[in-house]
Amino acid sequence: MSEPYVSIQLQHDHTLPLYRQLYFQLKQAIKSGILPPGQKLYSIRRLASELGINTVTVVQAYRCLERDGLAVAQVGRGTFVSNLTGLNEKESPFSPNSVNNISRAAPDSWQVPVSPQAINFATLTPAAELFPVDDFQSIINQILARDRGQAFGYQESQGYYPLRCSVAQYLAKRGIVCDAESIQVISGAQQGIDLIARSLLSAGDRVLTESPTYTGALASFRARGAQVIAIPLQEDGVDIDALQQQIKIHQPKLMYVMTNFQNPTGICYSVAKQQALVEICHHAGVVLIEDDSFTELAYDGFERQAIKEWDKDNQIIYIKSFSKILMPGLRLAFMLAPQPLQPKLMAAKHIADISTSGLLQRAFDLYLRQGLWISHLDYMKQCYLARYKQIVQAMRTSLPPQAGFSSPGGGLCIWIEGHAGLSANRLYESCLKNGVIIAPGSHFFPDNRDSNFFRLSFAALSEDAISQGIPIIARQLRMLGTADHEPRRCFSPLL
Ligand SMILES: Cc1ncc(COP(=O)(O)O)c(C=O)c1O
Structure with missing residues (x-):
């Protein structure tokens, strides 16, 4: 289906966050029929690039449309205007009031395709090489022999x-x-x-x-x-x-x-x-x-x-x-x-x-x-401790002094406050382009607001990967420190 024309005007200095502006304008276009049911929306990357905003902003706007039942994301295909937009919202299974509405809540809607080479500070999942596979194999064999x-x-x-x-x-x-x-x-x-x-x-x-x-x-x-x-x-x-x-x-x-x-x-x-x-x-x-x-x-x-x-x-x-x-x-x-x-x-x-x-x-x-759980717990604590020390040291050495963090003494992540005015969503974007993945604060605030906070986890990374990745983040932070003060442009793309 060809793409109809929709003019999007975003004001970077407006008090309304960019993603809300985008969401309202797309919603208007859907409600007025300019974007008809079944219409494929621009890919997240393309729209972000057309508008000169980061992909996280587009994801957030699309997610709001999904919550309203106005758009549906299809895995591997993209996001489409819902065929149910003519329904009364309360009756629609995509209505925000419906307890059956799963799309509004999908935690995975935030997943990004990750290259295997990327240095992933965003995941809290332990690296597979730390899994006790041999012990588990032996345990499962014992269970099968015992319980059939x-x-x-x-x-x-x-x-x-x-x-x-x-x-x-x-x-x-x-x-x-x-x-x-x-x-x-x-x-x-x-x-x-x-x-x-x-x-x-x-x-x-x-x-x-x-x-x-x-x-x-x-x-x-x-x-x-x-x-x-x-x-x-x-x-x-x-x-x-x-x-x-x-x-x-x-x-x-x-x-x-x-x-x-x-x-x-x-x-x-x-x-x-x-x-x-x-x-x-x-x-x-x-x-x-x-x-x-x-x-x-x-x-x-x-x-x-x-x-x-x-x-x-x-x-x-x-x-x-x-x-x-x-x-x-x-x-x-x-x-x-x-x-x-x-x-x-x-x-x-x-x-x-x-x-x-x-x-x-x-x-x-x-x-x-x-007693295998206790020994595995000790082993994991040793591994995580080495990674924790490495990330704290690398951050102390590389991050610009305006970036603040405190060492939690445990757990799997560190929360960083970037310099005032930093957009962690933009930092996420620029790190991603440089092969490093971070988790911007907008993912964790209940109102999804962009801020200067972001999370780094060391669960999945070797000490080498940590010492390679932190200087890349530090470099992007420094670059955004100046770029953020440049006057922002308005775009009027075609959708
Ligand atoms: C705080 C917290 N609770 C729950 C979960 C989900 O854990 P599970 O794999 O046990 O479902 C996670 C996963 O990252 C988490 O961070």
Whole structure:
């Protein structure tokens, strides 16, 4: 189909972000029929280049259109004007009010094609060469010899009972007392967050999150039609005054937090803030969700505590994933929920996938019982520590002095504040052109705003790759430091 003419006028000095301007103008063109149903929109790269903006801005505008049900992204083909635009938005399965609207929430819509040679500071996924493949092969062989066909039957929805017992023992060593009956095995932490959203939220409910936060959680809450209320993070945890104020205004149902080595900032809450958070939420009747992917990854010798340890009244839903230390492809995690919430969560798990793979649950149970998990955790901490030291040192040596960051002492990422006026979205673009991938802050702020913040992760990179990549980022930062002060141009492209 040929491309109709649409004039886009973007004003760089306008208070409305560029992506909102682009979104509104495209929306207008769709509503007025200039862009008819089925029309293919310009490719992200082409439109970005025509308009002289970065691709992230176009992705954000297209994503807003998808959320409204006005456009549909097709893998490998591009983005098309939806055929449903004539429908009343409320009736459309793509309506922003519809809990069935998955496109608005797709966390993967932000994925970029990555060349295998690229130095990827954007992913938190551990490098495959660190996976304990030989140990797992041996464990799976033992399970097959022991359980034969049983290993391939349907598993109890709540999870393989012996695994739940091993997990309860493991948690007890970390100061979290529970029994196997309160544990729900889940297919990754993301599934846990999603099950909570499905079973506890309705359209219009409010959920508090840290700002910035993990984007997959935002996606799950929004997929239920919930409104996300962002609470700013300070160096030692969320801003408690803002938290109290927002609770009063919005009476939220849930609050989602990561109190140790938070993704993306690496922040650890002070003990005082952990306790205040638990108390405030308890008194306000807000269910706390603790996503604990990183607590064990402390490299500075100080062990951190999960807030679940303070949870005397059993108010917190605790989620723990094994993706970042073991292997993300196992899709194994577990959830510990207050008793009154368990039946709903268990029902949601059954509806979602009946059960997490029985074979892998049995294998992981044996892995824990044979002490392999503990030795693997030690090994991963050693590897991550070497990478952490390397990235901190390379950043101290190479980054311009205007770029600030603090060393979190653990976790898998470092949050950097570039010089004032930096657009991290533009930095992302220019790094990408130079074979380096970073994660701009817009990905993690609930309102997707561009800013001078970005996240670097060292999980997937060797020390060599880290020392090659950081100077490239530093160079791009310096270049944008001057380019950002150039007067910006307006474009009027044809679409
Ligand atoms: C904070 C946080 N929670 C959950 C997840 C998803 O983890 P899983 O692989 O267990 O679903 C991630 C993945 O990066 C994450 O960073």
